[in-house]
Amino acid sequence: MQQHRRFRAAEWVAVATAALLLLLCPMPAAAAAAARRGRPAGSPPPSEWGTNGYIEYRPGNGPIVLSAPHGGDLEPDTIPDRTNGTTVEDSYTREVGIMVQDYFHETARPHLIICHLARTKLDANREFSEAAQGNPEAELAWHEYHAFIEKARQAVVDAYGRGLYVDIHGQSHPENWTECGMLLSGNNLTRYSDEDLSDPAVYNRTSLRHLIATAQARLRSGLAGTDVRSG
Numbered sequence: 001m002q003q004h005r006r007f008r009a010a011e012w013v014a015v016a017t018a019a020l021l022l023l024l025c026p027m028p029a030a031a032a033a034a035a036r037r038g039r040p041a042g043s044p045p046p047s048e049w050g051t052n053g054y055i056e057y058r059p060g061n062g063p064i065v066l067s068a069p070h071g072g073d074l075e076p077d078t079i080p081d082r083t084n085g086t087t088v089e090d091s092y093t094r095e096v097g098i099m100v101q102d103y104f105h106e107t108a109r110p111h112l113i114i115c116h117l118a119r120t121k122l123d124a125n126r127e128f129s130e131a132a133q134g135n136p137e138a139e140l141a142w143h144e145y146h147a148f149i150e151k152a153r154q155a156v157v158d159a160y161g162r163g164l165y166v167d168i169h170g171q172s173h174p175e176n177w178t179e180c181g182m183l184l185s186g187n188n189l190t191r192y193s194d195e196d197l198s199d200p201a202v203y204n205r206t207s208l209r210h211l212i213a214t215a216q217a218r219l220r221s222g223l224a225g226t227d228v229r230s231g
């Protein structure tokens with residue numbers, strides 16, 4: 001089971017900002033020029049919508065892609081409720097995505113993809129069969145959701161060469177933590193030394209491997225934030 005490193009809620013924006021700074025430091029001249037070619041001061045570009053307004057792509061021009069697969073509340077009668085898998089909404093994750101997107105400067109605005117369908121109708125963050133459970137409308141929305149993510153990813157690669165993808169989820173436990181999933185177990189973080197955690201056998205498991213490699217940070221200090229912030 002995936003473990004999460006916990007951050008206090010107030011740290012989330014700081015973490016995202018640190019990641020952005022990390023990525024901006026080595027930005028090549030061409031990428032900097034692409035950023036400067038971003039929209040002039042004023043309103044952000046309009047959203048692009050999937051069929052029936054179930055999926056929204058809010059384009060950005062920075063090197064970050066955000067997605068919120070479980071914050072939707074649309075419950076169309078034409079899509080029956082899913083009968084297996086998790087159906088609990090991740091409250092306020094759509095709003096968090098929009099808040100984070102709007103936080104950044106207009107020339108480094110993250111891309112954001114939102115699934116507006118309730119999780120009872122579609123789980124855009126699951127494999128296709130479990131996600132849509134055979135309903136053609138839900139299946140189309142699933143494809144559109146992932147196509148928008150791919151479109152955003154390509155835009156980032158074209159402009160910057162690399163970027164950061166953050167999938168936004170929510171928890172209903174009472175501790176009020178903000179958590180950063182990184183595909184490492186609690187055992188990985190508590191049993192192994194910093195040297196062990198620098199072993200590729202462990203290192204390659206984490207979803208932060210490219211981010212840490214970019215900063216030339218050691219894994220543990222990278223996870224702790226020290227090297228990432230200074231990288």
Ligand SMILES: [Zn+2]
Pocket residue numbers: 070090168169170
């Ligand atoms: Zn979720």
